Amino acid sequence: MYQYDKYDQSIVDARVEEFRDQVKRRLAGEITEDQFKPLRLMNGLYLQLHAYMLRVAVPYGTLSGPQMHMLAHIARKYDRGYGHFTTRQNIQYNWIKLDECPDILAELATVEMHAIQTSGNCIRNISSDQYAGAAADEVADPRPWAELLRQWSTFHPEFTYLPRKFKIAVIAADEDRAAMRLHDIGIQLVKKDGVLGGRIFVGGGMGRTPMIAPEIKNFVTADDLLSYVEACLRVYNRYGRRDNIYKARIKILIHEIGADEYRRQVEEEFVAVKALGIDPPQAEFDRITAFFAPPAFDAGASDAIDRTDPDFAVWLDQNVKPHKQPGYAIVNISLKKTGDIPGDASADQIDVMADLATKYSFDELRVTHAQNIVLPHVAVRDLPEVWRTLDAAGLAAANLDLITDIIACPGLDYCSLANARSIPVAQKIASRFADQGRQRDLGELKLKISGCINACGHHHAGHIGILGVDKKGTENYQLLLGGSGAEDASLGKITGPGFDEDGIVDAVEKVTNVYLGVRADGERFLDTYRRVGMEPFKEALYG
Amino acid sequence: MGDLLRYRDDAAHEEPAVTLDAFLGASNATAVRIEPGEDARALLPHLDRIALVEVAFPAYRDGRGYSTARVLREAGYTGELRAEGDVLVDQVPLMRRCGFDSFAPRAEIDSATLKASLERYEFVYQGAADGAVPVWKLRHG
């Protein structure tokens, strides 16, 4: 993975001191909260329901064992012994003190980590495929492109006060594991005549007005990448709406002027920008790419595995995915054990995962947008030991992509924007479907819960989505069906009137029963919904 | 009103800035003021007779002026480029990178804080309008 040189380190260290100074000025009253707010947000520090919350960046979801240990250390020393992995592949801490925040950043900087641009109206942490570098179906590792974008976007002088936040994802496979087209810019790497380039999609997003990004450019090579995205951003910064915060995302601009007109303006801007020489040379791209070279795999490693332990076999079938290297596998660690809070991990669990990475996965981990953790490069022969260790730490839930592998935002238990709680709903649904045979029979079923219209829980992209709303001071939950954040991206549709907390759990069960009754062979819930439409589900819910 | 901060050697331009519409309406003005929603590209045919462009920042959150500055500098404008309005100390380094070389902040900016802020980052990741050398160039000579 990428390692800082003196330049990267100098920039991150300077950032720590800058924020230390900003906090000092705030505590001394030299700046108002209104002036301080954008400064702290650009460093991932929110004032949430119960305390300050710090969001730490995990660039493109990749981190090392020592970095993961540092996250555990921060949880113990400065927080309350746990952290929350987010749908943006980051981690956030819920009980941070403002006056300790500079020290936290200083500790993070010792392991090449930071909280830069994890919030604010700027270019956020770049996200990517959690299987990058391990997936058999990728045309290249997308992370060198993501790292190039990370450096370009860090403290970009022109794009730090955008109309609204800006999220970029890079993938390199036809299977989209990063909800690429639901980003402000989604880049899919493809090969054309042996040359690697990116298909550029612009204007996707969730939130109040969900949109799937249209393709704006079908091929951009690495040596034009930064000029092209700079042009995309400049058009947005100049013409994105600033009169209404709810209409300020780039998706609204593109929706209003049309993809063709946006493309025309970007092309025009690109000609001007390209002449500036802001694209690094091939040597820089090669330098970055070298950090992502495959680890020293054992070429003779065997794929043979003993499946006699039935619990191990279930976990193997559900959570372990094929690796491009024979004799290796990708291990998904579910943070969704029944009763758990989706995405939460204790400091001890974080340490366990860090140790496993060091010992069995070439010191590498990934955070997924589904709020799980991945050990990307595990030798098949080590899988039993990895599983035993995970199981002992309560981390061996065998439910990847099943109905209990729920994405849930923190909701009204933690978030000051939320209208309703998300986590208790996730817990109740997980309990209802806890039976392993039952959830496996339902097959792949992505259930996603947001506690408000901002959609941090990706409810629009859930096969089953749940949106918490405030109904005259009480929590109410709307049900959506038919969304997908994958390569077959679609937006869920609301079934009808909402439900209370227990009612929504029953409603989920009812729609799964409809599916079981009408599914054809091999159909996932989503496939059945797309074939039969909303009616049978509505009938079961409201008929 | 804070003091005018200038990073230029020439004398400050005294002529009051006129609106973009007034400027384009065949005036002989040499100073022009650009509001956030206005297109700085309209000035490009006239750059050689402009001595001061004042870019308005009615609220610090509105970042359109950063692009305005870069558009003008990229087109070769070398006159004074002034950020006026809700300009805060933590924004000045970014504005400098976008090509602003004078500042008329609504509220006084503490000079020691500003100095520290301008000197804080030794390196930058990306090229912009200020001539700072991006780290990729330092890495590869």
Add this chain to the structure above:
Amino acid sequence: MKLLTGNDLPSGDVIWWTGSGWSRHVEDAADTGTDGEAILAVEQAARRVNGAYVIDAAATPDGPRPAHIKERIRALGPTVRMDLTLKPEVSPEVVL
């Protein structure tokens, strides 16, 4: 009744105006009547509170009860981690 609430600036803790100062317990909160905004302005300027605002509440035998569930959760802590709340012994249902 009207309560004044906000967060402690350095720690971020949720705090409530008691009539003479700030407490971490909603039970200590005092009715500010129509004075809330005036107190807020003074206290915020002195940085004894951050992000302060006035909320509606009802007087009950157990003390003030905020009108909105969001404020009741703020007063208690996360209902899914009762061990981290100010009242680990109560049921999370108290916020409903």
